[in-house]
Amino acid sequence: MHSDTPERYVMEAPIEDLSKQEDIQTAKFAVKRLEYRANHLSLEGKPFSIEAFGLPLVIGGLSVLAAIYIDRRFIKKKTAPKTKQM
Template structure:
């Protein structure tokens, strides 16, 4: 689960939600209790549903069937399908590059101190114009507003 939550939510580009079929705690193999915020019947509209775990398709077959029959149109992504020999975080970084851009995925790997990035297949836009263009545009707009205020309002009081 940390592959999805640590990569997407911490990047600031995606809202992540937990979903289960029933309103009961899920006990992991190592005894950790997880409580999903939403159940399949009341989950808001999602762009995609990430299903984690190497055996997720067989272990959660009934939940996946319930999801498909619930009318939710979010595409199911099985993150750890066919992952032999790869680290659990790899698919998250690769999908983040496709969803946002390569620099965001590289920064997510760096933020999580994931140093072995040479083998990642990062495909997508090379650079996020939104991430840099919007703050620059707002900065220019702020300077123009400040200059207008200085000339029109403050400038009158001096003279």
């Protein structure tokens, strides 16, 4: 993996590969979790992962719609009895 640059830190190539496969924010988080001071890494890839934030929003929205449907379709609301007006 590092035959062309043996002086590099072992995790630099996988972190750079992570930024290409996923996104730059994920790679930066991995660098932070490893507590590696990497100011010289060349991170390339998408700047932001739409899937990581969009999927929970879509699932949350669908859950709210399902809850509203179930509430209106299957749960009977008790209504106050109508009073007769004279």
